[in-house]
Amino acid sequence: MNVRKALAHVCLIAASLFFIVPFIWMLSTSLKPREQIYSFPPEWIPSPVMWSNYVDAMSYIPFFTYLNNTVIITFMSTLGVILACPIVAYSFAKLRWRGRNGLFITTIAVMMIPGQVTMIPLFLLFNKLGWIGTPLPLIVPAFLGVPFFIFLLRQFFMGLPDSLMDAARIDGAGEFRIYAQIMLPLARPAVLAVGLFQFMASWTDFIGPLLYLTNESSYTLSLGLQQFQSQRGSEWGLMMAVSTMMTLPVIILFFFLQKTFIQGITFTGIKG
Amino acid sequence: MQPTESTPTLKKNKEKSNYYGLLFASPWILGLMLFYAFPLLSSVYFSFTSYSILQPGNFVGLQNYKDLMNDDLFWKSIYNTVYFAVFFVPLSIIFGIALAMVLNIKVKGMAVYRTVFFLPTLVPHIALAVLWMWLLNPGFGLVNGMLHSIGIEGPAWLGSETWSKPSLVFMSLWGIGQAIVIYLAGLADIPQDYYDASDVDGANWFQKIRTITLPLLTPVIFFNLVMGVIGAFQQFTLPYALTKGQGSPANSMTFYVMYLYDNGFKFFKMGYASAMAWILFVIIMVLTAIIFWSSKRWVHYQGK
Numbered sequence: 001m002n003v004r005k006a007l008a009h010v011c012l013i014a015a016s017l018f019f020i021v022p023f024i025w026m027l028s029t030s031l032k033p034r035e036q037i038y039s040f041p042p043e044w045i046p047s048p049v050m051w052s053n054y055v056d057a058m059s060y061i062p063f064f065t066y067l068n069n070t071v072i073i074t075f076m077s078t079l080g081v082i083l084a085c086p087i088v089a090y091s092f093a094k095l096r097w098r099g100r101n102g103l104f105i106t107t108i109a110v111m112m113i114p115g116q117v118t119m120i121p122l123f124l125l126f127n128k129l130g131w132i133g134t135p136l137p138l139i140v141p142a143f144l145g146v147p148f149f150i151f152l153l154r155q156f157f158m159g160l161p162d163s164l165m166d167a168a169r170i171d172g173a174g175e176f177r178i179y180a181q182i183m184l185p186l187a188r189p190a191v192l193a194v195g196l197f198q199f200m201a202s203w204t205d206f207i208g209p210l211l212y213l214t215n216e217s218s219y220t221l222s223l224g225l226q227q228f229q230s231q232r233g234s235e236w237g238l239m240m241a242v243s244t245m246m247t248l249p250v251i252i253l254f255f256f257l258q259k260t261f262i263q264g265i266t267f268t269g270i271k272g
Numbered sequence: 273m274q275p276t277e278s279t280p281t282l283k284k285n286k287e288k289s290n291y292y293g294l295l296f297a298s299p300w301i302l303g304l305m306l307f308y309a310f311p312l313l314s315s316v317y318f319s320f321t322s323y324s325i326l327q328p329g330n331f332v333g334l335q336n337y338k339d340l341m342n343d344d345l346f347w348k349s350i351y352n353t354v355y356f357a358v359f360f361v362p363l364s365i366i367f368g369i370a371l372a373m374v375l376n377i378k379v380k381g382m383a384v385y386r387t388v389f390f391l392p393t394l395v396p397h398i399a400l401a402v403l404w405m406w407l408l409n410p411g412f413g414l415v416n417g418m419l420h421s422i423g424i425e426g427p428a429w430l431g432s433e434t435w436s437k438p439s440l441v442f443m444s445l446w447g448i449g450q451a452i453v454i455y456l457a458g459l460a461d462i463p464q465d466y467y468d469a470s471d472v473d474g475a476n477w478f479q480k481i482r483t484i485t486l487p488l489l490t491p492v493i494f495f496n497l498v499m500g501v502i503g504a505f506q507q508f509t510l511p512y513a514l515t516k517g518q519g520s521p522a523n524s525m526t527f528y529v530m531y532l533y534d535n536g537f538k539f540f541k542m543g544y545a546s547a548m549a550w551i552l553f554v555i556i557m558v559l560t561a562i563i564f565w566s567s568k569r570w571v572h573y574q575g576k
């Protein structure tokens with residue numbers, strides 16, 4: 001038994017190295033002076049430690065403008081998802097109305113359609129609306145619901161008992177109050193997970209901004225890093241600094257909400 | 273409810289229920305029509321036209337589809353995409369399950385290992401691309417540096433026609449943490465009784481894996497297989513960022529969706545790109561259907 005555990009540790013440590021070494025390398029490069037970056041064989045410890053790489057990176061591209069744009073898009077689309085998806089999911093799971101099942105099946109069917117199919121007509125639609133070059137195409141649709149999230153939340157609401165709603169109805173509570181004050185709070189773990197998924201999707205999105213954010217003042221960090229890379233592709237120290245700054249908020253969030261992350265992914269894999 | 277309830281009240285309740293149901297679902301009904309149904313129908317139409325954002329275009333029937341059949345780069349992009357899927361999906365399943373099973377031995381520090389495996393999935397794809405370009409840099413990258421120290425001269429990786437796709441598979445394997453977490457949850461769902469019973473029968477470690485663990489894990493494998501195949505066919509950000517949108521070297525990194533994007537938004541052949549999108553849809557549907565159909569033979573649900 002002990003031999004087996006020791007063997008397991010060896011495997012896990014080897015695998016951990018594969019997963020963690022690139023991070024350390026990213027951090028190490030981001031703090032190295034230029035000459036040391038191009039030393040071969042590679043060196044691990046930056047000397048001297050160049051904190052100025054971070055400052056330089058932030059001035060090569062309009063970092064704070066891009067950060068601001070990213071934060072606005074991420075915040076607004078996450079807000080949209082949290083407002084719209086649970087109430088629609090609740091309606092699918094717990095309210096009885098004509099056409100409900102047909103619409104739910106349509107929602108599942110839509111979920112299976114690859115985004116590329118609607119990409120071009122959507123672009124033309126947003127173009128007609130004059131939204132190209134603004135963050136609106138990346139925000140407004142979230143307020144009208146995302147099929148995958150509606151599906152996940154619906155599965156969660158299905159698991160909640162009807163008796164609570166019935167009791168509240170007898171007490172004379174209105175339908176909206178039943179949703180907002182009784183059912184929604186019960187669905188909090190699922191709503192949090194969905195919000196987290198949207199946050200991640202939005203923060204790391206590349207193709208969306210690439211399609212719609214056509215002028216530089218509206219760029220997100222993803223586009224900023226891509227721009228940096230195509231203009232100054234040899235400044236590895238600065239690019240690793242930008243990459244670190246882009247990744248750090250997600251990692252910090254992860255450490256605060258680790259349980260929600262893991263539960264959300266597990267729920268997706270088991271119920272989805 | 274109360275048995276004395278009269279029919280008019282019931283009818284009123286039903287109307288009320290209809291009203292609130294529709295009201296609560298109304299954002300999505302609007303969203304479904306605006307952002308899904310309407311674009312979907314227009315996409316079918318566009319695929320039969322020579323539409324571009326610059327000119328209104330004409331109805332050309334099946335011409336786009338016929339042209340695609342004679343488009344070498346179209347076939348090359350399919351080859352590249354299938355290549356990636358064929359290597360990445362099985363490898364991600366094998367490594368994912370293997371690591372989850374080792375974690376499941378419940379060694380000390382299991383939560384720490386799990387976190388470490390999960391961390392790469394938090395890196396934005398564009399940052400992941402830039403990081404791996406640097407790791408795989410032929411002259412000064414860490415990978416070739418390490419190979420050099422054991423006396424191997426590493427290839428040019430992303431700059432080599434032979435090694436570009438394996439590099440992509442390799443860096444994609446770096447991000448399989450989500451699958452590991454799902455496998456781990458699947459393993460935790462297998463009742464200990466089965467293992468205890470097999471101990472009584474004197475089963476060895478390998479027999480337990482073959483007859484208990486893997487069969488009971490098949491629903492989760494099934495989920496990851498479907499998601500993996502769908503994801504592999506929609507690969508875009510990584511190869512786009514790695515090659516600055518060029519698909520270089522020698523189009524060895526031109527993936528299906530990249531070529532679709534180029535047609536639609538670089539060459540403005542939006543009708544042509546729409547036809548590509550529908551072919552992609554059919555490919556994904558057929559593959560998903562095959563996996564679903566085959567699942568009857570190899571997926572075992574507990575309690576059935």
